[in-house]
Amino acid sequence: MPAIPDHSAIPEHSQKSERGTKTKYKRILLKLSGEALTGDADFGIDPKVLDRMALEIGQLVGIGVQVGIVVGGGNLFRGAALHEAGMERVTGDHMGMLATVMNALAMRDALERSNIRSRVMSAIPMSGVVEHYDRRTAIRYLTSGDVVLFSAGTGNPFFTTDSAACLRGIEIDADVVVKATKVDGVYDKDPFMHSDASKYERLTYDEVLDQKLGVMDLTAICLVRDHAMPVRVFDMNKPGALLNLVVGGMEGTLIERG
């Protein structure tokens, strides 16, 4: 387990978690991109990545942080890509949403193998496989210390799991939406395409929108802006980064109100 950094400078709204560790956030909504679950493989899910994520999530649960997770599906299917290949868009989006359920089941399996109690809820009813999403039940689970995996996105085509993460984050009254991705923050241009891109430590929603910074889709950014929900974008491949940011360390880029 990585050392917990000195967080004497955590701002006033820091909270003591139930288990006594000082954390900046008590309830978080973590967005895991589907593609990141592929790890070094070409397609699908790399169990090693799941196990590493389970370890990192377990560290948060261990210090009393409530964790809701929205998992993407881009490692399996994306509606827009299927549409480009000739499929009807809504069918493609349904396949994309079902892919997120598969990822959530795999993530739950990894969490439970690490003895972390977890639940999968789906925005699309799937009786016998996973529970149907219900906000009040989800909050009850979170309060009792269970990790809740929100799957099937928003349940509607033409949306993304980034929008689902922002929506669920607002609904469950999370302190922050944390987007775990392949880059270590938001840059002035796509860092994969431009080696001279420079990273922001902090941005306002309007700066992200005005500069069309492509790390999250604009629907998602408008939603968090309208509800003043802070978003932190960080590198999920950096061991210990998730714990560090939850206890108040500087990781990635914070997007918030100006």
Ligand SMILES: Nc1ncnc2c1ncn2[C@@H]1O[C@H](COP(=O)(O)OP(=O)(O)O)[C@@H](O)[C@H]1O
């Ligand atoms: N201004 C930017 N700052 C950071 N990343 C950006 C920016 N513009 C585009 N990106 C891209 O956004 C991706 C992160 O979004 P993510 O949702 O994890 O990926 P995907 O959309 O492929 O599922 C990064 O891989 C990066 O290439």
Ligand SMILES: O=c1ccn([C@@H]2O[C@H](COP(=O)(O)OP(=O)(O)O)[C@@H](O)[C@H]2O)c(=O)[nH]1
């Ligand atoms: O509310 C939603 C969320 C997701 N999707 C579909 O599910 C796919 C997988 O989600 P996403 O691309 O957001 O996954 P990620 O990029 O995070 O892996 C998307 O491409 C969409 O086709 C959808 O239709 N509605």
